[in-house]
Amino acid sequence: MSKKHPEHERNHGRNTFAEEADSSDDTLKEDFSSWESDDDTDNRDSGSTFEQDRARARASLEKRRKNREWKIRARKKRHRQIILKSLLAILLAVAAIAGILTIRRQAKNADQQVSRLAQAAVSSNNVETGSISASEAITSGSAAPEEPQAAVTVTPEPVNQVSLVACGDNLIHQRLYEQAAARSADGTYDFGYLYQGVSPFIKEHDAAWIDVETLINDVYEPSGYPVFSTPGADGQSLIDAGFNVFSLSNNHVYDYLGDGIQATLDFWNTKRDQGIITTGLWTPGDYSNIPILEKNGYKIAFLTYTEVTNNDEPADTPERVIYMSETDTIQQQIAQARQSADAVVVSCHWGVEDSHDVTDEQRAAAQNIADWGADVIIGDHPHVIQDGQWIQASDGRQVFCVYSLGNLVSTQEQPDELIGVMLDCTLSFTDNGNGTKTCTVQNPRLIPTVTDYGEGGTNSHTVLFSDYTEEQADAHGIRETNPEFSLEYIKGVLETNISSDFLYLDNPLKDSAAEGN
Template identity: 30%
Template sequence: MKHASTICLLLLLLVTGCAGHQEYQGHFHHMDKKERSYKESDIRFTTNEIDIAAIGDLLIHERVYNDAWNGEKYDFLSMINPVQDYLKTPDITMANQETIMGGEEIGLSDYPQFNSPFDLGDDLQEAGVDIVTMANNHTLDRGEEAIRNAIAYYEEIDMPYTGSFKSEEDQQTLRVLETEEGISVAFLSYTYGTNGIPIPDGKEYLVNLIDHEQIKKDVSEAEELAEVTIVSYHFGQEYQRLPNQEQKDLAQFAADLGVHVVIGHHPHVLQPIDWLEGKDGNKTLVAYSLGNFLSGQYELYRRIGGILQFSISKDGSNVKVHSPSFLPTFVQFDLIDETITDLQVLPLKDVSEQQLPDASDHLSEIKEHLSKNIEDLEFIE
C-alpha cells in the first residue's frame, strides 16, 4: 500500500540519505503481514508490523547427519517438518548455525571439530530460515577452508549470513534485511571465543569476537542503516539454565547502546527471557539462550529448545518491539544401540507420554522457567 503523505516522503529521504554506508539487502519468500492505517489531525499515518522468529543451536553431530542420510542426500527437512509452519509464517526467521557447513568435499566430522553438509543450508532455507548467524566457538573448527566453503554456498543459494566473513570488506557490510512492510532490520553476531583455535593473523574478519568497541561501532552504523538492530551473542556457560553475570552485563551493554533485541546461544539449554531497560529508557528484549533446536545430545534439557517470536511495529518514526511468544520444542528420536533413528523436532505440546514420560509436566515447568522474569511472555498453541 502506498501513502502520499509528506511525513512518509521525509522518512524516505532520511533513509536514502544513509546510502554512504555499505548495506546488505535481503530477499524474502513470505511477505503477507498486516498493515493498519488510522487518521489523526487530518494526517494519514500508517502502522506497519512484522513478526520475527529466532531458533537456537543447529548442532549437527555425526549421529544426526547419519540419520539424515536417505541414500541420495542428507535430508534434514523431514526432521524439521513438524515445526516448519512456525518457521515460515514470520517475516524473518533467524537461526544459529553452530557447526560450520564446509561440505562433504573436506570430510564431514563430529565433536570436537564439526563439519556439516551443504544439504543443511538448502533444507533450512526450504523450512523458512532467512538468515544464519555464524559466530560461535566452532566457527574455526575446520579452518579457513570450511568457512569459505560455507559462505560460498550461502551465497549460491542466496542465504544471508553474519558473524563470519570472507574478507574485511564483507565484514564491514552490515546485514540489513528489508521487508515489504517498510521495516528494516540489522543483524549482528559475535562469539566469546573459538575453543582456543587462533584466528589467522590479518584475517580477523573470519569470525566476530565479542569486543565492546567493535560492537559499539557496529551498532552505531546499524542505527543509521536500519530501524531495528538485533544482536546475537554466543556466550554463557554450557548446560547452565540461568544466565551468568557476564551474560547479564553484555546484554545490558547492548541495551544501553539502544539494541532492540539480544538473542543468545551456546549454553545448549533454555534460559529465561527478559526485558532490560537501556540507559535512555529504551526496552530491550533478551533471550539469554534458546537452547538446542536440532542436535544429537541426549540429556533432557539439551533436547528441549524452541522458537522465539516477537513483533515489531512502526508508527511513523516510532518503532516498538512487543508481544514476545515462545513455542517449546523437543528433539524426539529412537535410540538403538547408541544409534539415533527417526529424529524429528516436535512442538513440546504435541509430544506424547510414550515419547517423553510426564511430557505435560515438563512443558509446564519449561513455561514457568522461561517466563520467570517477565509477565508478558505468551506461549504458542
C-alpha cells in the same frame, strides 16, 4: 376497549353516516309533525302568533339539521384524514424498505464486481501502479457488465510491522547426517524431516533467525563432535523450512580453520538469490558491512558476536568473527546499524554450557548492547534454555533480551539439552516524520520445542511442545539413560527457567489461525 381493524372502522363509519343522516331527517319530520298536531289542539291567542312560532320552530329545526350535517361532515373528514395518514405512513415504510433493499443489492453487486476485477487483474497481470481498469479485467468468455464500470484502484493496507522468530542451536551430530543419508534415495542427504514439526510456524514470519552451530559446506566430508562439518543439503533444508537469517558466529566457526571459513562462505553465497542473509563474519579490519534484511518496506540489521571459539583465529581466514570482548567495535557497528536500518537485532554466543543460570557477564553485556542501540538481543550457546527479560536502555527504550534459546536440533544426551524455545515477537514501527522510524518490540513470547528421537538417536526431529504427547515422551530414546524424562519433566524445566510473562505453552499455530495471520 378492543381495537378494531382499520378497514372495519372505515366500513362501519360509512354505514353510520348514512344511518345518522336518515335518522336525523325522520326525527326532524316527526318533531315538526308533532308540533303541528299539537298546535291544532292547543289554544293559541292569534294566527300571527301561531305563524311566528311555527317559523321559529322551522328555523330551529333547520339549525339542528345543519348542525347535525356539519358534525357528520366533520366526522367523515376526520376519518378520511386518519385513513390518508395511515396510507401515507404505509407508503413511506414501503419506500424505505425498498430503498434499503436497493442499497444492499447495489453494495453486493459492487463488491462482486470489485472481486471479479481484482481476480481478473491478478490472473492477467494487468496491475500497473496499483490501478486496474474495468476493460482490462474482463476475461474472455465472461459476461460484459450491464453498465460501464469506473476504474478500480486496489490499494493494499500499509503494513507497519515485521514478525520475527529466532531459534537456538542447529547442532548436526553424526547420527543426524547419517539419518539424512538414509532418508535420501539418490545418495545425497535429506534433512527435511528434522524440521517438519516447526516449519509451518517458522514460515508464518517475515524474518526467521537461527544459530548455525556447524560449518555447512559442500567441500569437507561430514563430521560430528568435536569438529563439525555439515553437508550443504542441511542449509537448503533450513531455507526450505522458512529460515532466512543465518548466524555463523559461534565457538565451532574455526573448526576447519581458514579453509573451513572459505568453504562455508562459498556455500552460503550460492543461496543468496533465495532471499537469505548471513551474519557474524567480517573481512578483517573492515566491519562496515552491516547485514540487513528488508521486509514490508523496513530494514532490519542483524549483528552476531561470540564470546569464544574452540580454535585460535587463523591467520589466513578470509573473514573473522568479532569477539564480545571487542566492545568498541561492537558499539561502532550497532551505531552504524542504527543509521542504516529501522531496527537492530543483536545475537550473542555466550554463557555457560548446560547451565540455566544467567551470568553477571551476560547481564552486563546485554545492558551495554541495549544502551548502544539494539532493539532485540538473542542469546545462544549454553544448549539449554535461559530466561528472557525487558531491559531499559539509557535512552528509555524497552529492549527485549532472551539469554539462551537452547538447542533447536541435536542428539545430545542430557534431557534439558532436548528442550528449546523459539522467540516470537513483532517489530512495530512509527514514522517520526523526519526520515527516521522508532521500533517497538511487541508481544515477545518464548515458545517451547522438544527434540524427539528413538532408541539410539533414530528418527530425530523437533516438534512444538504443544504437539508433544505423553506417549511420545515415554517412548523417547533418552529414557534408556534418563528414565525421569517425561512430559511433566519437560513442563517443569520450562516453568522453572522461563518467566510466566513470556512462556507460551499453547499451540502458536492455532493462535495465529484464530487471529487471521
